[in-house]
Amino acid sequence: MSTRTHSDDTPATGFARGFASLESEVEVAELPVTGELPEWLSGELLRNGPAKFEAGRRRFRHWFDGQAMLHRFAIADGRVAYRNRFLDSPALRSARDGRIRYAEFATDPCRSLFARLFTRFRRSEPSANACVNVVPNGDDTYAALTEIPMAVDFDPHTLETIGISGYDDSIGGNVTTAHPHQAPRTGDLVNYVLRFSRQSEYRIYRQRPDGRTRELLASVPTDQPGYLHSFAITEDHVVLVEFPFVVNPLAFLLSGKPFIENYRWRPELGTRFIVIGLDDGSVRSVRTEEAFFAFHHINSYVDGGELVVDVCAYPDSGVVDSFYLDRLRSGARMPVPAPMRYRVDLDAGTARSHRLAEEPLELPGISYGHRNGRPYRCAYGVGMRGHDGRDFLDQLVKIDVEDGRSSTWYEGGCYPGEPVFVPAPEAEAEDDGAVLSVVLDSAAGRSFMLALDGRSFTEIARAEVPHAIPFGFHGQFSSR
Numbered sequence: 339m340s341t342r343t344h345s346d347d348t349p350a351t352g353f354a355r356g357f358a359s360l361e362s363e364v365e366v367a368e369l370p371v372t373g374e375l376p377e378w379l380s381g382e383l384l385r386n387g388p389a390k391f392e393a394g395r396r397r398f399r400h401w402f403d404g405q406a407m408l409h410r411f412a413i414a415d416g417r418v419a420y421r422n423r424f425l426d427s428p429a430l431r432s433a434r435d436g437r438i439r440y441a442e443f444a445t446d447p448c449r450s451l452f453a454r455l456f457t458r459f460r461r462s463e464p465s466a467n468a469c470v471n472v473v474p475n476g477d478d479t480y481a482a483l484t485e486i487p488m489a490v491d492f493d494p495h496t497l498e499t500i501g502i503s504g505y506d507d508s509i510g511g512n513v514t515t516a517h518p519h520q521a522p523r524t525g526d527l528v529n530y531v532l533r534f535s536r537q538s539e540y541r542i543y544r545q546r547p548d549g550r551t552r553e554l555l556a557s558v559p560t561d562q563p564g565y566l567h568s569f570a571i572t573e574d575h576v577v578l579v580e581f582p583f584v585v586n587p588l589a590f591l592l593s594g595k596p597f598i599e600n601y602r603w604r605p606e607l608g609t610r611f612i613v614i615g616l617d618d619g620s621v622r623s624v625r626t627e628e629a630f631f632a633f634h635h636i637n638s639y640v641d642g643g644e645l646v647v648d649v650c651a652y653p654d655s656g657v658v659d660s661f662y663l664d665r666l667r668s669g670a671r672m673p674v675p676a677p678m679r680y681r682v683d684l685d686a687g688t689a690r691s692h693r694l695a696e697e698p699l700e701l702p703g704i705s706y707g708h709r710n711g712r713p714y715r716c717a718y719g720v721g722m723r724g725h726d727g728r729d730f731l732d733q734l735v736k737i738d739v740e741d742g743r744s745s746t747w748y749e750g751g752c753y754p755g756e757p758v759f760v761p762a763p764e765a766e767a768e769d770d771g772a773v774l775s776v777v778l779d780s781a782a783g784r785s786f787m788l789a790l791d792g793r794s795f796t797e798i799a800r801a802e803v804p805h806a807i808p809f810g811f812h813g814q815f816s817s818r
């Protein structure tokens with residue numbers, strides 16, 4: 339296994355192990371821990387991500403197409419138990435049978451000519467491969483999420499799949515985000531669905547903390563819907579940023595191409611900030627000529643008369659293509675994500691931007707329970723030590739969004755995943771807590787769960803996993 343010893347001309351490929359399938363499902367009562375986990379750190383880190391990239395001899399094409407695997411790190415008294423399990427779905431079962439029968443993000447089922455003609459006017463059945471995120475569901479269950487409007491419930495202790503849950507209401511929709519928010523004031527779960535139609539619309543809804551009933555908050559018409567992987571929320575608003583990576587809804591229904599390949603980069607459209615009032619469902623928008631793309635919002639809040647919208651931005655949508663597995667494994671250069679702030683003045687109809695810090699930042703996190711939708715200073719994420727995209731995301735980053743100062747954690751040949759900040763009980767400072775990340779050690783061919791001190795951003799402990807965990811997307815810590 340090569341490590342990060344490439345010269346300037348040689349692509350780094352040590353991280354390719356992070357895009358190799360992991361077939362084994364294990365249960366380990368106690369992982370070897372070095373260092374000392376804080377006594378107060380007690381609970382479960384649940385993570386989701388793709389772990390199976392082939393179906394027999396066919397290969398899934400894109401990082402986002404891999405079949406979902408759940409990982410659970412249970413932390414108590416300085417000890418860490420671990421288990422991992424595939425999320426059971428029809429898509430996983432057919433992949434195990436050597437077939438791709440369901441439409442993924444960038445891979446469609448391979449059909450015979452006859453079947454293709456027969457189904458020409460009907461999209462492939464979407465996959466229940468919910469590999470993107472997890473959210474607590476109430477009743478001691480969790481849901482695994484993806485970008486189609488359904489959830490796969492699972493037991494957070496055993497990781498056993500319970501089943502697909504849908505909604506018995508009229509909100510419908512074809513696409514959603516795996517990044518719902520909790521409204522800061524009410525605890526409502528807020529998300530949107532995109533409904534493709536002659537007049538497509540984003541339908542923003544909320545769900546009370548105590549029930550499964552959804553209430554439509556607003557419908558926002560759009561002629562050319564954008565690919566919006568996440569959105570932001572403040573104490574009073576929902577903020578959708580419609581990047582100019584857009585789809586023609588009718589072409590989408592007829593093209594026969596995989597989902598994301600129907601989207602086109604149209605920078606001449608600029609970017610639209612759509613702001614919905616949480617109280618009254620009012621809709622206002624500001625369009626800027628600046629064209630950019632982002633998967634992830636960092637945070638958003640009201641500052642004076644302006645709306646602050648922080649995102650991990652790219653100059654265009656090329657990053658979506660850079661995540662095709664063949665490109666990733668070959669070490670092709672990656673687009674570099676920049677932490678950017680947009681200050682949106684709804685009355686003046688303007689949006690001004692500046693960069694928050696020099697360090698690249700992706701897979702961002704904050705002290706969510708305390709700071710989501712509110713003024714904040716600390717953002718955590720993964721970044722690139724080289725700032726040039728020659729290597730994959732290879733360091734953890736903490737930035738102060740006020741003064742742009744940053745701290746990093748880096749170890750040669752190691753590739754960390756999304757950091758999850760866990761506040762210490764009765765924390766006084768925003769960064770008083772622990773930062774947890776699952777890191778691939780490419781030289782050792784294994785992963786470990788790393789704990790950093792939130793304030794100093796230095797290692798306090800690590801727990802070694804007996805196998806390499808493929809690069810995942812998102813997770814949650816639930817305190818006990």
Ligand SMILES: [Fe+2]
Pocket residue numbers: 470517567568633634811812
């Ligand atoms: Fe995401």
